Every structure is written in structure tokens, then in C-alpha cells.
Amino acid sequence: MNKVLIIGAGGVGSVVAHKCAMLPEVFGEITLASRTVSKCEAIAASIKERTGREIATFQVDADNSSETAELIRKVGATLLINVALPYQDLTLMDACLEAGIDYLDTANYEPKDVAKFEYSWQWEYQERFEKAGLSALLGSGFDPGVTNVFTAWALKHHFDEIHTLDIIDVNGGDHGHAFATNFNPEINIREVTAECRHWENGEFVETAPMSKHQGFTCPEGVGSYEIYRMYHEELESLTKHIPTIKRAQFWMSFSPNYLKHLEVLQNVGMTRIDEVEYQGQKIIPLQFLKAVLPNPGDLGVTTKGRTCIGNVITGIKDGKEKAIYIYNICDHEKCFEEVGSQAISYTTGVPAMIGAKQMLSGEWKKPGVWNMEQHDPDAFMADLNVHGLPWTCIELTPEQAATFTVA
Ligand code: NDP
Incomplete structure (x- = not known):
């Protein structure tokens, strides 16, 4: 057992x-x-x-x-x-x-x-x-995690070579609070305020946080959102393990309200991660901020709407250019009904369970330290459909894929 x-x-x-x-x-x-x-x-x-x-x-x-x-x-x-x-x-x-x-x-x-x-x-x-x-x-969550497996599966079944990768993480949910983060606030805010890095022609290029953004319309009526380019850790492993990738970018949606609050918090020093002296005690402002923000684990009760996370991938198959979009749409309220949590925790927790299942079944048990894309993606992809995160893969026209060629 x-x-x-x-x-x-x-x-x-x-x-x-x-x-x-x-x-x-x-x-x-x-x-x-x-x-x-x-x-x-x-x-x-x-x-x-x-x-x-x-x-x-x-x-x-x-x-x-x-x-x-x-x-x-x-x-x-x-x-x-x-x-x-x-x-x-x-x-x-x-x-x-x-x-x-x-x-x-x-x-x-x-x-x-x-x-x-x-x-x-x-x-x-x-x-x-x-x-x-x-x-x-x-990295067996959604991003990183499922996004790595989507890429490995695309390479196995749709491409001879992958050339560009755009990972797009849209949360179309509304939790009803003035400001809250969807997962641990300290980790979330550290991530979104960091310098942006994306992969271009064999190296990471650094740009100012949130300096590049564009509109994105999700499929299946999830809606249109402004997505911001930022650094995300799967870019490092995917560009290492799939060296034909010429450009890789990660995008996340943020509402104007979220960005307004974040800007003020940054300007007043509340997102600092160095120690400050307060009434004879050393405190880290970002950790203090976490203590006063809503607990992400409790957001499920009020959160409505859907997430849409997926990869736009272009490359070559049989000498011809090809583009696809693989995505999952997840409903906050359905997640809450099933396990008592909102979709951000759900889309992370389900892949962690599926990754564990692959390891326990022996499919992904290989001595060493591995990122998700280094294992065979098929059983994991099948399990996503069975355990609550069904995915869809559609072919894109070159015009649709070109939406992501912004410099
Ligand atoms: P939470 O802050 O809600 O939960 C973290 C838990 O870890 C808390 O229960 C906390 O305990 C516990 N913990 C912290 N430090 C220690 C310690 N030293 N010893 C024992 N327990 C400890 O975070 P989330 O559930 O939102 O996120 C969990 C992880 O998932 C994070 O690493 C996050 O980065 C990752 N994540 C990954 C995503 C992906 O798609 N790949 C997306 C979202 C999150 P206590 O309750 O006492 O604070």
C-alpha cells in the first residue's frame, strides 16, 4: 500500500x-x-x-x-x-x-x-x-506543471520543432474583496514585482516589471483581459530542455484594481522583503502585509468566474509552419463545491496529485531530479481529463498566433 x-x-x-x-x-x-x-x-x-x-x-x-x-x-x-x-x-x-x-x-x-x-x-x-x-x-502544479506537460505533449504529437512558446494565465474570477492574492500573498507579490525576463534567441532578456502588456480574448466566453508579460520559472527549464525554442514568454492577467493596489503598496514600502525596525522589533513589511490580507485559502466561498490557462505554441511539422493553443478552463464555484477551494488552489493541487500518481505507478519513477517536461506526457494528460482539469487543443491560423509576436 x-x-x-x-x-x-x-x-x-x-x-x-x-x-x-x-x-x-x-x-x-x-x-x-x-x-x-x-x-x-x-x-x-x-x-x-x-x-x-x-x-x-x-x-x-x-x-x-x-x-x-x-x-x-x-x-x-x-x-x-x-x-x-x-x-x-x-x-x-x-x-x-x-x-x-x-x-x-x-x-x-x-x-x-x-x-x-x-x-x-x-x-x-x-x-x-x-x-x-x-x-x-x-514544479508539479499548473504553471509550472501542466504548462510544461502541455509543451512536452505538443512536441511529441504536433511538432518536429517548437519555435515559440507563450504561456497565458488568465484568472477571470472575482473574489469580491478590494485586494487579495489568489495564492500565498508573500510568494505572489514577490513574483509579480520582480524584473521581467523572457527568452529570445538563446538568452534571457530583462525588462521592467509589467512594462509589456496586451489584450487577450479567452475561448469559450471566459472573456477578454489585459495580460502582462512577467518572468515565470518554467521558462528556465523549458528553454533548457527544448533548445529549439527561439522565444518563450509568460503572461498573466491582472485587473486595473489589482495593479492600482499593488502600485500603492510598492510606493509606500509594504512589499519590501528586507527587515525594518518597528517598536524594538524587526519585521519584514511583506510578511506583515500577508498577515492583514485575506487568506487565499478562504477565498473559495466568494469567488465566482473561471480561469483559463494555456500555451500558444508555434513551430514546424513535416516542413510546414504550424500553431496550436492548448488550454484548460476551470470554474471557481465548481471547485469550491467539489473540495471547498477556489480554482487557483484547485488547478495547482490536482496536478500535484496527478504527478504523485505517476511517480507511485512507476511511470515517472526515475532516479534523479526532473522537471515535468522530461517525462512522457501521455498518462499525465489523460489523467487531467479524468481528475477535474480537462483540456482542449485547437489549431490556430498564422494570424492568430502572430498576436504573440509583439517585440
Ligand atoms: P499557503 O500560504 O496557503 O500555505 C502554505 C502552507 O505551508 C501553510 O499551511 C503553512 O503553515 C505551511 N508552512 C509554511 N512554512 C512552514 C514550515 N516551516 N513548516 C511547516 N509548514 C509550513 O500557500 P499556498 O497553499 O497558496 O501555496 C503552496 C505552494 O504552492 C507554494 O509553494 C506556492 O508557491 C505553490 N503554488 C504553485 C502554483 C503552480 O501552479 N505551480 C500556483 C500556486 C501556488 P501555516 O498555516 O502555519 O502558515
């Missing part, structure tokens, strides 16, 4: 735990551990009510690898699903090496004191995982 240990009881952790519990034949025994055990217990109660299954809960400090390794041995897990924060990636990879189990996460490691997004730290674990005969799967 497979035993998994999920670390992190936030918005994403809740979805992963619920979705794993719905597949008892794959996830035989589930343990959920986090910093605040009461959050694990609340999730366990919801799972019991929705599925009738019992899951175990524990308190753990994921910054402490030996404490986590001890918990791994205690519960007898063979796979750790890390849905805590990116800061914990390395200590949790260390814990897995110490206890001799496989590892999965949804976001690349970030140091706490500098907003730096790159895989180098985690790729350095390649040899250690390989020698130990253990597998680590990096």
Missing part, C-alpha cells in the same frame, strides 16, 4: 489532500503535516465528511530536515508532497534523502531574503538523488 506525506496545509495542501483521498487505490495511507496542526485537522475533518476517509495529521517544522525525516520514518511514507512554501524546498529534499523517499513540489526554491527564481539550487541535487536511487519531481 502506498503511503504519502503531504507537507503544507494551505489552499493548495487542502486540494492535494482531498484529491488524494478520492483515490484510495493509489493513495492507501495519507498523512498531512504542517506548521499549524489545527489547519491540518480542519482539512482532515472536511475529507472525512466528503469522502468518509480518515487521514493522519501532525505538526512539523519543514525548515528542520531531521525533524521532517523523523516524521517520514514514523509514518512510513514513500513519497513526500511538498506544498508548503518555496523556502522549504531544500530542507525537504534533504529530509527525503535522509529518510530515503521520493520528493515532489510545485514551486522552485527561493531564498527568503532575495526574490530570485531559478532551478540551480534544486538541480544541484541531481547526483545525490540519482546515487540514492530516489526520484524528485519539480
Whole structure:
């Protein structure tokens, strides 16, 4: 029987735990551990009510690898699903090496004191995982995650060579608050205020945050939105592993209201990640801001509308130019009905469960540290259709694809 240990009881952790519990034949025994055990217990109660299954809960400090390794041995897990924060990636990879189990996460490691997004730290674990005969799967959320698998699947089934990649993440949902972030505010704000980088002719080109934007009309009536070019971590692994890519960009939709609030917060210093002295205590403004913003895990009750995330890909097939768009549309209210969470947590948690399923089935179990596009995409793509994130692939005309050739 497979035993998994999920670390992190936030918005994403809740979805992963619920979705794993719905597949008892794959996830035989589930343990959920986090910093605040009461959050694990609340999730366990919801799972019991929705599925009738019992899951175990524990308190753990994921910054402490030996404490986590001890918990791994205690519960007898063979796979750790890390849905805590990116800061914990390395200590949790260390814990897995110490206890001799496989590892999965949804976001690349970030140091706490500098907003730096790159895989180098985690790729350095390649040899250690390989020698130990253990597998680590990096970035098994939606973006990164499904967007990487979409690209690998497109290369396998639609192209001889991929030349351009535009990943477009639209959240057409409305949570009813003046300002809130859809996932952990600290991580979200660090990401969107960072310098933009996109891939062009063999190198990353840096531009000012949010300086490039354009309109985008989603399919199936999701609506038209302004999308902003920004850096996102899958650009690094995809351009490394698919070297024919000449240009790769990531775009995310933001409402004028979100941008207005973000600008003010930045201007008054509330998004700073260095320490400031306040009444004899050192505080980090962005961490304080997180404490006063709505908890993303609680947004499900009020959020309405749909997300639309997908890839526009161009390239060559049999000597001819070709363009496709692969996307998923996800309804916030339907997610809430199924697992009690909004679609951002859902679209991250479901792929984490599916990635874990591929590892446990042996399909994606290969010693070493891997990004999603390095594995065969077919079984994962089939599972998306079965487990709540159905996708559609349409062919585009050159004119439609050219919308993304803006310099
Ligand atoms: P939340 O902040 O809602 O949840 C994080 C959880 O981790 C909380 O329960 C928190 O505990 C726990 N945690 C934090 N530090 C520790 C620690 N030292 N020891 C134990 N537990 C700890 O975040 P989300 O659920 O929104 O996001 C989870 C992850 O998913 C993040 O890494 C995020 O970047 C990633 N993500 C990935 C996406 C993708 O598509 N790839 C999209 C969205 C998110 P406490 O409750 O005590 O604070």
C-alpha cells in the first residue's frame, strides 16, 4: 500500500489532500503535516465528511530536515508532497534523502531574503538523488506543471520543432474583496514585482516589471483581459530542455484594481522583503502585509468566474509552419463545491496529485531530479481529463498566433 506525506496545509495542501483521498487505490495511507496542526485537522475533518476517509495529521517544522525525516520514518511514507512554501524546498529534499523517499513540489526554491527564481539550487541535487536511487519531481502544479506537460505533449504529437512558446494565465474570477492574492500573498507579490525576463534567441532578456502588456480574448466566453508579460520559472527549464525554442514568454492577467493596489503598496514600502525596525522589533513589511490580507485559502466561498490557462505554441511539422493553443478552463464555484477551494488552489493541487500518481505507478519513477517536461506526457494528460482539469487543443491560423509576436 502506498503511503504519502503531504507537507503544507494551505489552499493548495487542502486540494492535494482531498484529491488524494478520492483515490484510495493509489493513495492507501495519507498523512498531512504542517506548521499549524489545527489547519491540518480542519482539512482532515472536511475529507472525512466528503469522502468518509480518515487521514493522519501532525505538526512539523519543514525548515528542520531531521525533524521532517523523523516524521517520514514514523509514518512510513514513500513519497513526500511538498506544498508548503518555496523556502522549504531544500530542507525537504534533504529530509527525503535522509529518510530515503521520493520528493515532489510545485514551486522552485527561493531564498527568503532575495526574490530570485531559478532551478540551480534544486538541480544541484541531481547526483545525490540519482546515487540514492530516489526520484524528485519539480514544479508539479499548473504553471509550472501542466504548462510544461502541455509543451512536452505538443512536441511529441504536433511538432518536429517548437519555435515559440507563450504561456497565458488568465484568472477571470472575482473574489469580491478590494485586494487579495489568489495564492500565498508573500510568494505572489514577490513574483509579480520582480524584473521581467523572457527568452529570445538563446538568452534571457530583462525588462521592467509589467512594462509589456496586451489584450487577450479567452475561448469559450471566459472573456477578454489585459495580460502582462512577467518572468515565470518554467521558462528556465523549458528553454533548457527544448533548445529549439527561439522565444518563450509568460503572461498573466491582472485587473486595473489589482495593479492600482499593488502600485500603492510598492510606493509606500509594504512589499519590501528586507527587515525594518518597528517598536524594538524587526519585521519584514511583506510578511506583515500577508498577515492583514485575506487568506487565499478562504477565498473559495466568494469567488465566482473561471480561469483559463494555456500555451500558444508555434513551430514546424513535416516542413510546414504550424500553431496550436492548448488550454484548460476551470470554474471557481465548481471547485469550491467539489473540495471547498477556489480554482487557483484547485488547478495547482490536482496536478500535484496527478504527478504523485505517476511517480507511485512507476511511470515517472526515475532516479534523479526532473522537471515535468522530461517525462512522457501521455498518462499525465489523460489523467487531467479524468481528475477535474480537462483540456482542449485547437489549431490556430498564422494570424492568430502572430498576436504573440509583439517585440
Ligand atoms: P499557503 O500560504 O496557503 O500555505 C502554505 C502552507 O505551508 C501553510 O499551511 C503553512 O503553515 C505551511 N508552512 C509554511 N512554512 C512552514 C514550515 N516551516 N513548516 C511547516 N509548514 C509550513 O500557500 P499556498 O497553499 O497558496 O501555496 C503552496 C505552494 O504552492 C507554494 O509553494 C506556492 O508557491 C505553490 N503554488 C504553485 C502554483 C503552480 O501552479 N505551480 C500556483 C500556486 C501556488 P501555516 O498555516 O502555519 O502558515
